[in-house]
Amino acid sequence: MDSTTPLPTDSEMSNFFTEDVVWNQQITTEFSATDGNLVPLFLAVSVPWFITYLFVYSCIFVAAVVGNLLVIASFHVEPKLRKTTNFYFVSLAHADLLATLLGLPPAIFARLAYGSITCLAKNRQYFFMMAFMMSSISVGHLVAITIDRFIAITWPLRYPQWVTVGRCKVGLLVIWLLGIGFGILPLIGELENPDEWVCGSQVYDGAVVTLHRLIAVIALPAILLVLACCYVRIFIVARRWAHTAAIRRKQPSEVTREMKWREIYHERP
Numbered sequence: 001m002d003s004t005t006p007l008p009t010d011s012e013m014s015n016f017f018t019e020d021v022v023w024n025q026q027i028t029t030e031f032s033a034t035d036g037n038l039v040p041l042f043l044a045v046s047v048p049w050f051i052t053y054l055f056v057y058s059c060i061f062v063a064a065v066v067g068n069l070l071v072i073a074s075f076h077v078e079p080k081l082r083k084t085t086n087f088y089f090v091s092l093a094h095a096d097l098l099a100t101l102l103g104l105p106p107a108i109f110a111r112l113a114y115g116s117i118t119c120l121a122k123n124r125q126y127f128f129m130m131a132f133m134m135s136s137i138s139v140g141h142l143v144a145i146t147i148d149r150f151i152a153i154t155w156p157l158r159y160p161q162w163v164t165v166g167r168c169k170v171g172l173l174v175i176w177l178l179g180i181g182f183g184i185l186p187l188i189g190e191l192e193n194p195d196e197w198v199c200g201s202q203v204y205d206g207a208v209v210t211l212h213r214l215i216a217v218i219a220l221p222a223i224l225l226v227l228a229c230c231y232v233r234i235f236i237v238a239r240r241w242a243h244t245a246a247i248r249r250k251q252p253s254e255v256t257r258e259m260k261w262r263e264i265y266h267e268r269p
Contacts, residue, residue: 041115044199050112057108061100068097085148087168092141095179099134107131114199122194125186133183140175143223150230153237 043050071093075081110118110127117123152159 041113041117044112044114053108053112057104061104064096064100064104068093068100072097084163084165084168085145085152087165087172088141088145088148091172091175092138092145095134095137095141095176099131099138103131103134119197119199120194121196121198124198129183129187132186133179136182137176137179139223140179143227144171144175146227146230150234153234 045053072090075086075090075093106127107130110124118127148163151163155162
């Protein structure tokens with residue numbers, strides 16, 4: 001787009017509001033900040049959709065903040081809850097709380113407001129960095145919790161030896177470091193055209209988009225496969241235990257019968 005390209009007019013923005021699409025395909029694919037033109041912020045959706053977005057995400061925001069604060073407060077107030085498994089849950093609550101407070105607002109802002117500050121390739125990835133970082137950390141916690149339950153049910157006698165508080169804290173540190181690394185990784189690489197207008201563009205291949213695609217294609221299916229295998233194994237073991245317990249209740253052993261006779265004998269006057 002050359003220096004003579006005008007900024008979007010009020011009528012063009014009005015058409016954008018009513019049609020709920022990008023107002024000008026030329027601007028969405030060829031905008032360049034080097035021309036000296038800055039597009040002011042404007043709504044990326046119609047006003048009714050904007051109000052709906054605000055209402056829905058406000059409810060999510062309040063519920064997430066209150067719920068995670070209750071989990072964190074319960075863990076720190078009640079000493080009985082400070083068990084190995086609960087360390088993962090309270091750490092997950094911290095990650096979800098940070099995602100709600102620091103990740104959700106800028107991501108929603110970038111989705112609902114278009115302009116030079118949110119739609120240039122060099123700026124847009126910053127709005128989603130915290131959300132992506134906290135999401136990666138949350139996924140890591142879910143994997144750790146699944147593995148923890150898998151060990152507890154499959155090898156219950158060895159669980160206290162294998163899963164200690166110290167190892168749990170080391171695992172949480174690794175999860176947070178990996179999540180932070182995934183979050184800042186898109187900021188390390190350089191964009192081919194940092195001043196490209198990317199909102200509404202299907203050809204945007206920024207670092208965040210590329211990383212998202214890589215994780216979606218490789219990492220997420222692998223994580224889901226591991227989780228599915230663990231939960232299938234947990235279900236099989238739990239069902240076997242339930243079946244064994246039912247048999248013991250129906251057919252008590254000789255030891256159990258002897259204990260019952262002793263109880264009857266001692267209860268006699």
